[in-house]
Amino acid sequence: MKENSIISPDHRIRVHDRTFRPYIRKDEIEEMVREIALGINRDFAGEELTVLVILKGAMVFASDLIRQLTIPITVEFTKASSYGNAMKSSGTLSIEGLLTEVTDRNVMIIEDIVDTGTTIRELIKHLSGLHPKSITVAALLSKPSMHTESQTTVDYVGREIAPDFVVGYGMDYAGQGRQLDAVWVASEETIA
Numbered sequence: 001m002k003e004n005s006i007i008s009p010d011h012r013i014r015v016h017d018r019t020f021r022p023y024i025r026k027d028e029i030e031e032m033v034r035e036i037a038l039g040i041n042r043d044f045a046g047e048e049l050t051v052l053v054i055l056k057g058a059m060v061f062a063s064d065l066i067r068q069l070t071i072p073i074t075v076e077f078t079k080a081s082s083y084g085n086a087m088k089s090s091g092t093l094s095i096e097g098l099l100t101e102v103t104d105r106n107v108m109i110i111e112d113i114v115d116t117g118t119t120i121r122e123l124i125k126h127l128s129g130l131h132p133k134s135i136t137v138a139a140l141l142s143k144p145s146m147h148t149e150s151q152t153t154v155d156y157v158g159r160e161i162a163p164d165f166v167v168g169y170g171m172d173y174a175g176q177g178r179q180l181d182a183v184w185v186a187s188e189e190t191i192a
């Protein structure tokens with residue numbers, strides 16, 4: 001079989017035409033997820049929570065996070081897409097499978113990354129009109145310098161990062177790289 005592993009011998013990852021270098025290790029991610037879960041379990045003690053997983057990127061983070069939640073939860077999914085195949089958020093959003101049954105429920109949006117903030121803002125706008133008990137956001141990563149509105153609030157965040165393009169742990173470059181168990185950042189060079 002032809003060798004086509006995305007992990008190259010020089011400790012870089014190759015995804016399509018780009019190389020990526022290590023950025024956040026697996027054990028660091030585990031610690032970030034643990035801290036977020038601790039905060040949620042503490043803040044929602046005695047409550048029930050509906051976690052709304054934003055596909056596709058948040059699937060890996062969400063599957064690790066919910067297994068550390070000790071309060072009663074239900075899990076819902078919505079698909080939102082703003083990047084397309086590009087390395088930059090397009091600013092326009094397509095949403096499928098919007099959640100409608102949220103009246104009097106504590107809803108928590110689960111995101112892998114908040115970039116411009118468009119996705120969470122649009123989702124919050126939609127959910128607010130359905131009269132939930134509360135709306136919160138948990139994201140593994142956030143890029144504060146890219147938020148296009150200053151009141152973009154991420155209630156539980158693993159790490160705030162620079163405006164670099166990252167893949168892995170659910171996050172993709174043009175559809176690939178989601179299976180990586182750590183987070184990698186784009187290098188300058190492209191592959192000829």
Ligand code: PRP
Pocket residue numbers: 054055056057058080081082083084089091111112113114115116117118119120171172
């Ligand atoms: C990514 C990410 C967030 C969104 C963040 O999704 O998973 O949902 O972009 O960007 P924003 O803050 O600028 O809105 P993407 O569009 O790449 O879709 P995917 O989750 O299916 O990969």
